Amino acid sequence: MILIDINPKNKNPLYQQIIRQLAALIDSNSLRPGDRLPATRQLARQLGVHRSTVVRAYDELLALGYIHSQQGGYSTVRQKQKLATSSKQHSKTYFRWEEALSQSAKQTIDKIWTPGSINKNKHQLDFESFDLDQRMIPVETIRKSINHALCDEGADLLKYGPSAGYYPLRKLIARRLAVHAIKVLPEEILITHGAQHGMDLVLRLLTNTGDAITIEDPTYGLFLPLTAAHRLKVHGIPMLSTGMDLDVFEKLIHDQHIKLIYTMPNFHNPTGITTDQHHRERLLELCVKHNIVIIEDAFDEEMKYFGRVPLPIKSMDRQGNVIYLGTFSKVLSPGMRMGWIAAPTPCIDAMTYFRRALDLSSPLPLQAAITRILRRDDFEKHIQRLHRAFRQRMLAAIKTLRQNLPAQVQWTPPSGGYLIWLTLVDIPLTEHRIIAALNREGILVSPGSRFSVNSNPWPCFRISISQRDKDEIINGLKLLCNVLKQLYGIAPNKD
Amino acid sequence: MILIDINPKNKNPLYQQIIRQLAALIDSNSLRPGDRLPATRQLARQLGVHRSTVVRAYDELLALGYIHSQQGGYSTVRQKQKLATSSKQHSKTYFRWEEALSQSAKQTIDKIWTPGSINKNKHQLDFESFDLDQRMIPVETIRKSINHALCDEGADLLKYGPSAGYYPLRKLIARRLAVHAIKVLPEEILITHGAQHGMDLVLRLLTNTGDAITIEDPTYGLFLPLTAAHRLKVHGIPMLSTGMDLDVFEKLIHDQHIKLIYTMPNFHNPTGITTDQHHRERLLELCVKHNIVIIEDAFDEEMKYFGRVPLPIKSMDRQGNVIYLGTFSKVLSPGMRMGWIAAPTPCIDAMTYFRRALDLSSPLPLQAAITRILRRDDFEKHIQRLHRAFRQRMLAAIKTLRQNLPAQVQWTPPSGGYLIWLTLVDIPLTEHRIIAALNREGILVSPGSRFSVNSNPWPCFRISISQRDKDEIINGLKLLCNVLKQLYGIAPNKD
Numbered sequence: 001m002i003l004i005d006i007n008p009k010n011k012n013p014l015y016q017q018i019i020r021q022l023a024a025l026i027d028s029n030s031l032r033p034g035d036r037l038p039a040t041r042q043l044a045r046q047l048g049v050h051r052s053t054v055v056r057a058y059d060e061l062l063a064l065g066y067i068h069s070q071q072g073g074y075s076t077v078r079q080k081q082k083l084a085t086s087s088k089q090h091s092k093t094y095f096r097w098e099e100a101l102s103q104s105a106k107q108t109i110d111k112i113w114t115p116g117s118i119n120k121n122k123h124q125l126d127f128e129s130f131d132l133d134q135r136m137i138p139v140e141t142i143r144k145s146i147n148h149a150l151c152d153e154g155a156d157l158l159k160y161g162p163s164a165g166y167y168p169l170r171k172l173i174a175r176r177l178a179v180h181a182i183k184v185l186p187e188e189i190l191i192t193h194g195a196q197h198g199m200d201l202v203l204r205l206l207t208n209t210g211d212a213i214t215i216e217d218p219t220y221g222l223f224l225p226l227t228a229a230h231r232l233k234v235h236g237i238p239m240l241s242t243g244m245d246l247d248v249f250e251k252l253i254h255d256q257h258i259k260l261i262y263t264m265p266n267f268h269n270p271t272g273i274t275t276d277q278h279h280r281e282r283l284l285e286l287c288v289k290h291n292i293v294i295i296e297d298a299f300d301e302e303m304k305y306f307g308r309v310p311l312p313i314k315s316m317d318r319q320g321n322v323i324y325l326g327t328f329s330k331v332l333s334p335g336m337r338m339g340w341i342a343a344p345t346p347c348i349d350a351m352t353y354f355r356r357a358l359d360l361s362s363p364l365p366l367q368a369a370i371t372r373i374l375r376r377d378d379f380e381k382h383i384q385r386l387h388r389a390f391r392q393r394m395l396a397a398i399k400t401l402r403q404n405l406p407a408q409v410q411w412t413p414p415s416g417g418y419l420i421w422l423t424l425v426d427i428p429l430t431e432h433r434i435i436a437a438l439n440r441e442g443i444l445v446s447p448g449s450r451f452s453v454n455s456n457p458w459p460c461f462r463i464s465i466s467q468r469d470k471d472e473i474i475n476g477l478k479l480l481c482n483v484l485k486q487l488y489g490i491a492p493n494k495d
Numbered sequence: 496m497i498l499i500d501i502n503p504k505n506k507n508p509l510y511q512q513i514i515r516q517l518a519a520l521i522d523s524n525s526l527r528p529g530d531r532l533p534a535t536r537q538l539a540r541q542l543g544v545h546r547s548t549v550v551r552a553y554d555e556l557l558a559l560g561y562i563h564s565q566q567g568g569y570s571t572v573r574q575k576q577k578l579a580t581s582s583k584q585h586s587k588t589y590f591r592w593e594e595a596l597s598q599s600a601k602q603t604i605d606k607i608w609t610p611g612s613i614n615k616n617k618h619q620l621d622f623e624s625f626d627l628d629q630r631m632i633p634v635e636t637i638r639k640s641i642n643h644a645l646c647d648e649g650a651d652l653l654k655y656g657p658s659a660g661y662y663p664l665r666k667l668i669a670r671r672l673a674v675h676a677i678k679v680l681p682e683e684i685l686i687t688h689g690a691q692h693g694m695d696l697v698l699r700l701l702t703n704t705g706d707a708i709t710i711e712d713p714t715y716g717l718f719l720p721l722t723a724a725h726r727l728k729v730h731g732i733p734m735l736s737t738g739m740d741l742d743v744f745e746k747l748i749h750d751q752h753i754k755l756i757y758t759m760p761n762f763h764n765p766t767g768i769t770t771d772q773h774h775r776e777r778l779l780e781l782c783v784k785h786n787i788v789i790i791e792d793a794f795d796e797e798m799k800y801f802g803r804v805p806l807p808i809k810s811m812d813r814q815g816n817v818i819y820l821g822t823f824s825k826v827l828s829p830g831m832r833m834g835w836i837a838a839p840t841p842c843i844d845a846m847t848y849f850r851r852a853l854d855l856s857s858p859l860p861l862q863a864a865i866t867r868i869l870r871r872d873d874f875e876k877h878i879q880r881l882h883r884a885f886r887q888r889m890l891a892a893i894k895t896l897r898q899n900l901p902a903q904v905q906w907t908p909p910s911g912g913y914l915i916w917l918t919l920v921d922i923p924l925t926e927h928r929i930i931a932a933l934n935r936e937g938i939l940v941s942p943g944s945r946f947s948v949n950s951n952p953w954p955c956f957r958i959s960i961s962q963r964d965k966d967e968i969i970n971g972l973k974l975l976c977n978v979l980k981q982l983y984g985i986a987p988n989k990d
Contacts, residue, residue, distance in 0.1 A: 016802050023803070064805050065772020080772070083676055083806070084813045095816040097841040100754075100788065105700045109848045134650040142653060143645040146860065150638040155629040158637060158828035181578055193688060197854035204724075205600045209704070225852035229699075259595075277560020277575075293595065307511050308518070310559050311578070318579045321590040333653035335859040346592040353604045357720035359692035364830040365641065366858055 006047055014049055018057035019064075026066050026077055033079040037067060104229050111225040113450055125476035128444035130269070130418065130464040136389060137333050138382050141373060149368035157364040164352040165191025165340070166367035172374040173326070173340050180301055181315040182324065184342050190351055191362045195299055195327035195339040196222060199262075202295055202323055202341065203230045204358070205351050207259055214252065214261040216244045218421075218451035218460070220269045220297065223262060236453030239268070241412045243275035246282055253290045260293035266309055267300040267417025270451045270462035274415045277310040284313055287321060294322045300417040302331045305387035305394070309415060320344035328370060330418075330466075331386060332379075336366050389469075390418070396470045397463075397477055404481035406488045418466040421448075424459045429487060431459040437487060443480050501542055509544050513552035514559075521561050521572055528574040532562060599724050606720040608945055620971035623939035625764070625825075625913065625959040631884065632828050633877050636868060644863035652859040659847040660686025660835070661862035667869040668821070668835050675796055676810040677819065679837050685846055686857045690794055690822035690834040691717060694757075697790055697818055697836065698725045699853070700846050702754055709747065709756040711739045713916075713946035713955070715764045715792065718757060731948030734763070736907045738770035741777055748785045755788035761804055762795040762912025765946045765957035769910045772805040779808055782816060789817045795912040797826045800882035800889070804910060815839035823865060825913070825961075826881060827874075831861050884964075885913070891965045892958075892972060899976035901983045913961040916943075919954045924982060926954040932982055938975050 006017045025031045037043075040058060044051040058075055061067045067075045101109075150157055164170065170186040177184055192198040207213065209231040215223065217236025227234050235252055237244040244263070252258065263283070265275045275283075287294050296313045314324040327339035341351065355361075373379050397420060398413045405411070410423040424434065435447050448460030463480075465473055485491070501512045520526045532538075535553060539546040553570055556562045562570045596604075645652055659665065665681040672679055687693040702708065704726040710718065712731025722729050730747055732739040739758070747753065758778070760770045770778075782789050791808045809819040822834035836846065850856075868874050892915060893908045900906070905918040919929065930942050943955030958975075960968055980986070 019803065060803070063771035064803055065776065083810050084678065094814045095786070095788075095839065097815075097839065097845060100701055101845060102699065102701055102703050104703075105845060105849045108852045109845060112848050112852055131654055134654060137650045137653045139645065139649045139653060143642065146645070147638065147642045150634065150641070154634045155632045158632045158634060158830040159626055159629060160824075160829045183579065193854045193858075196852075200853050204597065206595055206597055208597050208599075222852060222855075229849070229852050276558035281560065291590070293590075308514065308555070308559055315578050319589045320592075329655075334655045335653040337854070337856065337858040344590070344592065350592060350596060350600060350604060353607050354600045354724070357603045357607055357691075357717060357724050358695050359688045359832070360717075361832065363688075363832040363858060363861055365637075366861070 004043075004047060006049070014047075015053045015057040015060070018043075018047070018054065019060050022057070022061060023064070023066055026080075031077050033077050035077045037075040037077070039074060104231055107228040107231065108225045111228045113221065124442045124444055125472065125479065126444045126467055127463045127465065127476060127480070128446050129467050130446075131334055131467060132330060132332075133467050133469070135469075136386060138373075138378070141378050141382065142333060142336070142369060145369035145372040145378075146365055149372055150365060153368060157368050159364070161361045161364040161367065162352075163356045163361045164348065165189065165362060166364055166371065169367045169371040169374070170340075172371055173342075176374060176379075177314075177324075177326075177342060180298075181311050182342065183315070185345070187345050188342055188348055190341045190343075190348050190355070191367060192339045192341060193337040193359075193362060194329055194334070195297065195325050196226070197337075198325045198327075198339050198341045199223065199226055199295070199297070200229070201351060201355060201358075202260075202325075203227070203232070205347070205354055206293060207232055211259045212256060214249065214258050214292075215453065216263060216268065217453045218270055218448065218456075219262065219453070220264065221446070221450045224451075224453070234453060238454075239271050239273060241273065243268070243273055243279045244283075246279065246286065249283075250286055253286065253292065258290070258292050260295060261287060262295045262297065263313075264297045264299070265313060266298060267303060267414055267419060269299070269419055270446065270448070271412070271421040272414035272417060272419040273412055273421075274309055274417075280310055280313050281316065284316055284322070288319045292321070295325060296322055297325045299325070299327050299330050301326065302383050303386070303390065303418065304416045305391040306415050314342060320347075323347065331383060332370070332373070336370070338362070338366060338370055390465070393465050393468070393470050393473055394418075397465050397473050400474050400477040401481065404478055404485075406481070406485050406490055408488060409484060418464050420463040420465070422461055422463065423448075423456070424484070424487075427459060427487060429459065431461070434459050434484075434487060435461065438480060438483055441479055441483055443476060443483065445480075499538075499542060501544065509542075510548045510552040510555070513538075513542070513549060514555050517552070517556060518559070518561055521575075526572045528572050530572045532570040532572070534569060599726055602723040602726065603720045606723045608716065619937045619939055620967065620974065621939045621962055622958045622960065622971060622975075623941050624962050625941075626829055626962060627825055627827075628962050628964070630964075631881060633868075633873070636873050636877065637828060637831070637864060640864040640867040640873075641860055644867055645860060648863060652863050654859070656856045656859040656862065657847075658851045658856045659843065660684065660857060661859055661866060664862045664866040664869070665835075667866055668837075671869060671874070672809075672819075672821075672837060675793075676806050677837065678810070680840070682840050683837055683843055685836045685838075685843050685850070686862060687834045687836060688832040688854075688857060689824055689829070690792065690820050691721070692832075693820045693822075693834050693836045694718060694721055694790070694792070695724070696846060696850060696853075697755075697820075698722070698727070700842070700849055701788060702727055706754045707751060709744065709753050709787075710948065711758060711763065712948045713765055713943065713951075714757065714948070715759065716941070716945045719946075719948070729948060733949075734766050734768060736768065738763070738768055738774045739778075741774065741781065744778070745781055748781065748787065753785070753787050755790055756782060757790045757792065758808075759792045759794070760808060761793060762798060762909055762914060764794070764914055765941065765943070766907070766916040767909035767912060767914040768907055768916075769804055769912075775805055775808050776811065779811055779817070783814045787816070790820060791817055792820045794820070794822050794825050796821065797878050798881070798885065798913065799911045800886040801910050809837060815842075818842065826878060827865070827868070831865070833857070833861060833865055885960070888960050888963070888965050888968055889913075892960050892968050895969050895972040896976065899973055899980075901976070901980050901985055903983060904979060913959050915958040915960070917956055917958065918943075918951070919979070919982075922954060922982060924954065926956070929954050929979075929982060930956065933975060933978055936974055936978055938971060938978065940975075 004021045040054040044054045068078045170189040174186045212233040214235045314322045324342040446462040535549040539549045563573045665684040669681045707728040709730045809817045819837040941957040
């Protein structure tokens, strides 16, 4: 006889008490597969309950997979499917995931690189990372903004937000863009999970497998795997010291249909080059003539700390073929994953519908927090603080490189932003050997091949000053120059 | 002579003062296109500065597009590209965005529906929205968690996070899943921007254009446009009162190659049906045999307020072919956009690399906040509070429908969750007419066609009780039943 004890005073219904106890007996192996349960009538009598209570409990145990109904009307304990353990505890999983991957995933994973392949420690001179210096992130401003937003707006910020983004934020971004001579309506802004997500959305909205697109060569390192994800045909246009070679671009678009071009006119990643007004106008003119969409990646628009730079291409977009990508990652906080797309309303409207199917919307509490930062003077003050710091830092970097770089190294001093690009002309060493020599001295830089479509004629690498202060920059770059001198066979400076 | 006034005590460099004033003269049309600037030597003498200062200012004005260099060495004001105005102020944009859209975007936008097509007001009885009742969102718990996380961890939460997610959160989700008998390691969890984003990631990782997949028919309304975004061939398996018809599924997979199946075993959206243990085991067995990936959407796993339900399919996944999707949207807050994928490590590893190219990572501050909520008892207490509320609400809904629905209406009382599905057998009216009749009485429900691949034999609609309290449910559903009685030609209840 089965030992079950029910209590009518217990707030759980009687049938659930029966289920719980029988399930526990089965789970603990006190009742084993094949064991016969008492007939419902018999158990009801034993427990002093109505038979329908026991029938209901048995029905649920059946649904839960604990018992079988046998012919003849009685029930037996069922051999339950064994539970899985986590796959690492298992010696292996049987399903072959590598064979299940899509073409898009395979090609992307082939092209992706991960930062920090060597162990970073704080003693190292990290000129590789392009993350904003943590010391410059306005933690308290951000914390208070989120907190106050949730205090004031409460549950309204914790429900689903609109797919195009939180309207007050769209409005303030439109207003902020006017500072850079870009005139757009709030309806021409869509909030993204950062610029990378913006790029992905644009490529999803506009490209089909096999479409041809144009990029600067070298270009942003994570744009290349993204083009692989979309299975695009990529044409790289060589970068000159004045920006991409527009003669090459013009010839290319004469010869074949190009859907779009991805460009970074300010403080280009990785070369640091800023194109002039004329270059921007000619690029726009060519794209208008040939019906090509321009993706203007303005990740560093706010970092014009050396004074005026030419107008954004978007500011001259009278035909409506320019999509402008912005982000808060390079000036406020990358961890908030907040960026935006500015584009003509027909484009934003289509993207809004499309995006609803892909991930619904961006998180409201963080959108509301940034709205507060933009609304008050906080953002402007923070940008001025960044400008003061990075003007100093970049000046120090340029001066140090001017004084110490071997003459064979080619570079263009940047007019803002965080990035410097060095080309090691006439060096008889591979990129790998040069990077390794720098690493041995604790210096981290980004290898040029990470950014290039076609191989570079000479080894190149990117220096980012985004994480280092003035002294670290001076000491680090002096050491870097000494390593390069050694590699060129020049006696190093002593100091 | 041009009026320029420079001040050596001003902290801006002299050349920048010259640039600023000349640019202002040009911007204000005091200098017009074609006007000649003074020679550098002459202006230098006038201002009492070194000539190189003026040369530098002219060089920058050239780059900024303000002036031309003419043959003969002098400079003239340039006709600058006119700035664009926002596209709505323009009568039209010239670029034809509708022709530029990808196949994927076009097909998705065709299939997408937007909620709230009629104006909602608070007097309406909204059984359409499936958002969590705002009154049940633990605003203070969430606000404090974000605030404390940022107080304690500061800038560490505002930098880029790992692509797979914040490790402490992955760990606690793995621990929470053990409550539902799912044993996974933290490394088998990837954090997403909600379940919709999880679905999109899985389809991107695993499917190519034209692949065949299987879904329940009806299914989650926003899964259908997502399959359009991926351009998949979709086979709908009819839902019976016990879950999808596995005989039909078995026949289908005998006849053709199916890549994956998307299923919601608990409190299915839209039908509210929960499959039993045997159904789950048979589905898993069929998929293992035919090498089919199962996407188990467990959006409502936590809403088992009527007691035990069968084990998640993932808990029995010994072959490693089950991908489990979870979300905090239906129990905590949809506005935080937080969900996760649980899958074997080879799948999660590939997804982590792939995701890096798509949107880098999820926002750290919100991940850290949820970690705090899970770490303390907050989450468990909140779930218990939801259980108490929704057990009452669902019991009230079931009782009201049992007492008042016309006999011709077919439905299965749910064993948890938020959703009830009504099929209006033998009614000579279209879905549209029925919805309109309900709308006239202020009742909002979701039309069945929104969820269906193939058309339903009879009009259907979905009732969601997620936003309504007990009294609203009783009154609203009584009214709904009366409208249906009228439509069937039965005298309505008076009370």
